[in-house]
Each structure stands twice: as C-alpha cells, then as structure tokens.
Amino acid sequence: MTGLFVTLEGIDRSGKTTQTALLLDALGDDAVGVREPGGTPAGERVRDLLKDPAVKLSPEGEALLFAAARAQLVRDVIRPALAEGRVVVSDRYLDSSLAYQGSARGLGVEAIEAVNTFATGGLQPDLTLLLDLDPAVAASRAGEEDRFEQAGLQRKVHAAYGELVAADSRRWRRIDADRDPAEVHHDVLAAVRAAREAPAGAAG
Numbered sequence: 001m002t003g004l005f006v007t008l009e010g011i012d013r014s015g016k017t018t019q020t021a022l023l024l025d026a027l028g029d030d031a032v033g034v035r036e037p038g039g040t041p042a043g044e045r046v047r048d049l050l051k052d053p054a055v056k057l058s059p060e061g062e063a064l065l066f067a068a069a070r071a072q073l074v075r076d077v078i079r080p081a082l083a084e085g086r087v088v089v090s091d092r093y094l095d096s097s098l099a100y101q102g103s104a105r106g107l108g109v110e111a112i113e114a115v116n117t118f119a120t121g122g123l124q125p126d127l128t129l130l131l132d133l134d135p136a137v138a139a140s141r142a143g144e145e146d147r148f149e150q151a152g153l154q155r156k157v158h159a160a161y162g163e164l165v166a167a168d169s170r171r172w173r174r175i176d177a178d179r180d181p182a183e184v185h186h187d188v189l190a191a192v193r194a195a196r197e198a199p200a201g202a203a204g
C-alpha cells in the first residue's frame with residue numbers, strides 16, 4: 001500500500017499555511033501534515049537558523065540547510081507515513097528550493113535539483129498545488145518579514161513557479177489564491193480527492 005504525497009507551494013503570503021491546515025482538517029486521521037523547513041527536531045533547529053535575519057548565510061549555505069532539513073523529514077516522517085498508506089501534506093517541498101534558491105537566488109535549477117535528489121533519494125510529490133497569487137497582492141497582506149520577503153525576490157519566485165508548472169503540468173495544479181480562503185480550500189480539496197481516486201502512478 002502506498003499513500004499519496006501532496007505538496008503546497010506558492011510565494012510568501014499566498015495562504016499555504018492556512019490551506020494546509022484546512023486540508024488536513026478535511027482529510028482527518030488519514031493524513032499527516034508537515035512543514036518545511038522543519039517537521040523534525042533537527043529540521044526545526046535548522047528552520048530557526050534560516051529564519052533569523054541576523055544569521056549571515058551564503059546562497060549555497062542556505063540551499064544546503066534547506067536540503068539537510070528536507071533529508072531528515074523525508075527519512076523520518078514522509079517515507080514512513082507513505083509506506084503506511086497515508087496522505088502526506090507538506091507546506092512546501094523541493095519546488096520551493098528550485099524556485100527560491102535555484103531560480104530567484106540564481107544558483108541554477110539543475111544544481112539545486114542534484115542536491116535535493118541526494119537529500120530525498122529522489123522522492124517526488126504525486127500532486128503539487130500552486131497557490132497562485134500576484135506578488136503585489138501578497139505584499140499587501142499582513143505578516144512578519146523574514147529574509148525571503150523582499151518584493152524583487154518574490155516576483156522572481158512567482159515567475160519561477162510558472163516555469164516549473166509549465167515543465168511538468170501533469171504533477172501540478174494551479175489554484176487562484178486571490179479569493180476567500182473557503183473557496184480556495186474547495187479547489188484544494190477537490191484536487192486532492194481527484195488524485196486519491198486516480199489509479200496509482202496517475203495522480204495527474
């Protein structure tokens with residue numbers, strides 16, 4: 001029995017965290033929720049480091065820390081849950097690294113892919129939901145600033161997600177996030193239910 005691996009992606013303030021919580025609620029006991037970076041004791045420590053604007057990090061150092069947290073999460077949480085046949089919902093996964101570090105920070109999507117293939121053993125999501133929001137609208141939403149919140153970076157990340165969707169449209173579903181959270185949730189849940197009902201290996 002294999003489960004279903006669902007990831008939510010989007011620029012900062014696109015509402016992923018709210019939507020992850022609503023989705024987990026709707027799926028009930030069958031589902032396991034994780035967030036990136038984090039989700040394990042080591043990963044949460046790495047998260048604190050990454051989110052602290054006072055900690056100076058090179059783009060390479062940043063990319064490797066995200067990958068390190070992900071490696072731990074895949075081995076300790078995601079693979080075991082999938083092996084039990086559960087639905088794993090992750091608030092961000094490797095596409096965040098491809099978009100933020102690979103594209104927006106300029107490290108190159110291929111280099112980041114290589115590092116992450118090593119980190120995850122090649123584990124890919126069955127379904128990835130892009131909460132699509134214009135960067136200008138996202139900037140007007142309230143929230144805490146961290147090292148990733150500069151407007152220019154968010155525009156680059158937004159464009160990078162567009163390229164990722166175009167390159168692998170089978171795995172991705174684009175969802176308009178500039179709506180009431182309940183409406184967005186409706187589409188998120190519908191996409192996950194459709195993927196669960198599809199035969200194995202045909203989530204898209």
Ligand code: TYD
Pocket residue numbers: 011012013014016017036037066091092093094096097098100101146148149
């Ligand atoms: P977080 O508070 O989780 O933001 P959000 O709720 O928007 O997901 O902070 C995570 C930040 O880290 C976010 O700005 C995106 C960034 N990030 C990367 O740059 N690369 C990655 O691989 C991941 C997982 C996150």
